Amino acid sequence: MKVVDLRVAHVIHSLERGGAEALLVTLAQVAPEVGFEMAVVALMGVRDPRLANELADLGVEVTDLGLASRWDIRAFQAGTAVLRAWTPHVIHTHLKHADLVGSVASHRLKVPMVSTLHLIEDTPTPVGRLKGNLSAAARSRRAARTIAVSEAQRRWYLDTFRVPPHSVVTVPNGVVRPPPLTPEDRFALRASLGVGPDTVLALHAGIMRPGKGHAELIKALSRVSAALDLRVVMAGDGELRSRIEAQASRAGLPPSRLAFLGFRHDIPALLAAADFVVSSSQFEALPTVLVQSLAAGRPSVATQVGGVPEVVTPAEALLVPPKDLAALAVAISRLATDSGLRAELGTAAHRRFTARFDASTWALRLRRLYDQVLAEDRAGSPAP
Numbered sequence: 001m002k003v004v005d006l007r008v009a010h011v012i013h014s015l016e017r018g019g020a021e022a023l024l025v026t027l028a029q030v031a032p033e034v035g036f037e038m039a040v041v042a043l044m045g046v047r048d049p050r051l052a053n054e055l056a057d058l059g060v061e062v063t064d065l066g067l068a069s070r071w072d073i074r075a076f077q078a079g080t081a082v083l084r085a086w087t088p089h090v091i092h093t094h095l096k097h098a099d100l101v102g103s104v105a106s107h108r109l110k111v112p113m114v115s116t117l118h119l120i121e122d123t124p125t126p127v128g129r130l131k132g133n134l135s136a137a138a139r140s141r142r143a144a145r146t147i148a149v150s151e152a153q154r155r156w157y158l159d160t161f162r163v164p165p166h167s168v169v170t171v172p173n174g175v176v177r178p179p180p181l182t183p184e185d186r187f188a189l190r191a192s193l194g195v196g197p198d199t200v201l202a203l204h205a206g207i208m209r210p211g212k213g214h215a216e217l218i219k220a221l222s223r224v225s226a227a228l229d230l231r232v233v234m235a236g237d238g239e240l241r242s243r244i245e246a247q248a249s250r251a252g253l254p255p256s257r258l259a260f261l262g263f264r265h266d267i268p269a270l271l272a273a274a275d276f277v278v279s280s281s282q283f284e285a286l287p288t289v290l291v292q293s294l295a296a297g298r299p300s301v302a303t304q305v306g307g308v309p310e311v312v313t314p315a316e317a318l319l320v321p322p323k324d325l326a327a328l329a330v331a332i333s334r335l336a337t338d339s340g341l342r343a344e345l346g347t348a349a350h351r352r353f354t355a356r357f358d359a360s361t362w363a364l365r366l367r368r369l370y371d372q373v374l375a376e377d378r379a380g381s382p383a384p
Contacts, residue, residue, distance in 0.1 A: 006036035006370060009088035011079060011098040011105075013070040014044040015051045015062070017237065017263055018207055019288050020094050020118040025051060027366075028058040029176050030359045034367040039086050043067050043075045043097060050265065061086065070097040080105040090114060090370050093143075096135035103142035112377045114369065115139045116147040116171075120156050120285045120306050136161040144373040147171045149286035150307025171369065172310070174362030175291050177353075178268035189273040193233060193259065200230045200336045202301075203274040205267050205289045206281070208238030213280030213303065215247060216323055220280070221258060222251045223329035230336045231256060232278065235270060237263040271296035276335045276342055282322050284308055290317075294353035299345030301331040311357075316349040 008031075015021050024040055031038050038060045045066040046052065052062050063082045067075055079101045083091060093102035093115045106113035124132055139146050140161075146168045148154035154170050157163070181189070187197070195201045206212045214234065221232060234244075241260070248258050264270060267289070271277065277293040277300040284306040291311055293300050300317040302308050309319065318335060320327040335342055 002033065002035040004032055004035050004037050006090070006367070007039070007086070007088045008036050008090045008092050008370060009039045009041060009083050009086055010092045010094060011041045011043075011083075011102045012094040013042070013097040014046055015040070015042045015049075015055070015064070016044075016046050017048060017051065020116075021051050023173055023288065024060075024094075025054045025058070026174070026176055026359055027363060028055055028060050030174075030363040033360055034363045036367055036370065039063070039088065041065065041079055041082050043070050043072070043079065043101065075101045076104045080108050083111070084109055089374060092116065094118060096131050099135040099138045099143075103138035106142045112144045112373045113142045114145050114147065114373060115143045117149065117153055117157060118285060120153050120283050122156070122283055133161070136163065139163070140167075143167070144376060145169055145369060147369070149173050150310045152307040152310065153285040156306075169369065171365050172357060172362065173286055173288065173291065174357045174359035175288065175295050176359045177295055178272065178292075181269055181272035185269075186273050189269060193231075193261075193273070194255070195231050195273075198229060200228075200276075201274045202230065202232045202276050202278050202332065202336070203235065203270055204232060204278045204280070205235040205264075205270070205292075206279075206287075207236050208240040208244055210240065211282045212236075213282055213322075214240065214244045216282075216325060216328065217278060217280040218244070218248050218251055218253065218258070220325045220328035220332065221253055223325060224333050224336075226257070228333060228336055230332075231259065233259045233261050233270070233274075235261045235264045235267060267292060268296060271298055274298060276300060277302075278332060279303065279308065280328060281305060281308075286311060291353070291357045294349045294357060297346045297350035297353075299335060299342050299349060301328065301335055303328070312349070312352075316345050316352055318345075 028038050040062045042064045055062050065078050083105045091102050091106050091111050091113045093099045099115050140163050148170045151170050279302040286307040302317050303322040304319040305322045318331040320331050
C-alpha cells in the first residue's frame with residue numbers, strides 16, 4: 001500500500017441512496033492504494049444512514065450538516081467551517097448544490113476544486129435550467145477541472161454551457177471487482193428470489209425516478225411471450241415506485257414474470273445470480289449497473305443513449321434504440337433463449353471490465369488529475 005500523502009474532501013448534497021453517493025463508497029475502498037485520504041461532507045440529513053456507515057467503516061471522516069434543504073444558505077458557512085478544520089489539499093464536489101458550496105469554500109480557503117458531473121440533463125425544467133446555469137458558473141469560476149464520466153457527457157456539457165474545453169476532462173467511473181459467488185451461494189440466492197435452476201433471470205437495477213426506463217421495460221415485457229421461462233427482477237426504490245408497481249399490475253405481469261425487490265445492497269451478488277442485465281434508460285451519463293455487469297461477466301440488453309455505448313459495445317450487449325418497445329422485447333427474448341450468446345457476450349464483458357473499468361484504475365486516474373491540479377495551483381497557471 002502506498003503512503004497516504006493527499007487529502008481530498010468530497011462535498012455532496014446528501015448520502016441518501018443513489019448512484020453518485022454509492023460511488024463514493026467504491027472510491028473509498030481503493031483510494032489508499034493510490035495514496036489519498038478521503039473525507040465526505042453531506043449538506044442534508046439522511047433517513048437511511050447505511051451509506052454513511054459504510055464510508056465510516058472504510059475510515060472516511062463523514063460530516064452531515066443536517067440541513068433540511070440542499071439550498072439552505074447556511075451550507076456555505078457550515079461547509080466552509082468543516083472543510084477548514086479538515087484541511088484538504090483538494091475539494092471535490094458532486095452535483096449542483098455541492099458545486100455552489102464547494103466553490104465558495106474553495107475561494108475562501110484557497111484550496112483547488114474539482115467537480116464531477118453525474119447526469120446528462122437534455123430536457124431540464126425552467127427551474128432545473130436555472131440551477132444548471134448557476135452550478136456551471138460556479139464550476140467555471142472555481143473548478144480547476146470538471147470531470148465528465150463519459151465522452152457523451154463531455155460533449156453535452158460543452159454544447160450546453162460556455163466553458164473552456166480544456167477544463168472539462170473525461171474520467172470514467174470504475175467499480176470494485178466483486179468476490180466470486182460460489183455455485184451453492186448462487187443457487188441459494190436465486191432460490192430466495194423464487195427462481196429455479198432452469199429459469200432465466202434478468203436484472204434491472206436503478207433508482208425509480210423519471211428517465212430510468214422502468215415504464216418502457218414493463219411495456220416491452222408485455223410483448224414477450226408468456227411461454228418463455230423468464231423472470232425479471234427490479235432492484236431499486238424511489239419516488240416512482242408505487243406508480244411503477246401499479247403499472248405492472250395493470251399490464252397483467254404476475255410476480256412470476258416481474259418482481260420488485262426494493263432497495264438492495266447486494267447488487268454485485270444479484271448480478272452474479274442473474275443471467276443477463278437490462279438497462280432501459282432514456283438518458284445516461286455512465287450507468288454504474290452496466291459497469292457492474294461487466295465486472296460480473298454478464299451480458300446486457302441496453303438502450304443506446306448517452307454514455308452507454310462507451311460502457312458496452314455489441315461485443316458485450318444487445319443495444320437497442322431508446323423507447324423502441326418492440327426492439328427491447330426482441331432483444332430480451334433473444335438473450336433469454338440463447339444461452340450460447342449469453343456465454344459469448346459474458347466472456348467479452350469480463351475482458352472489457354478488466355481493460356477499462358476496474359476501480360483501482362479509476363482511482364489512479366483521479367490521483368493523477370489531483371496531482372496535476374495541485375501542480376498548476378502551486379505554479380499559479382492552469383494548463384491550456
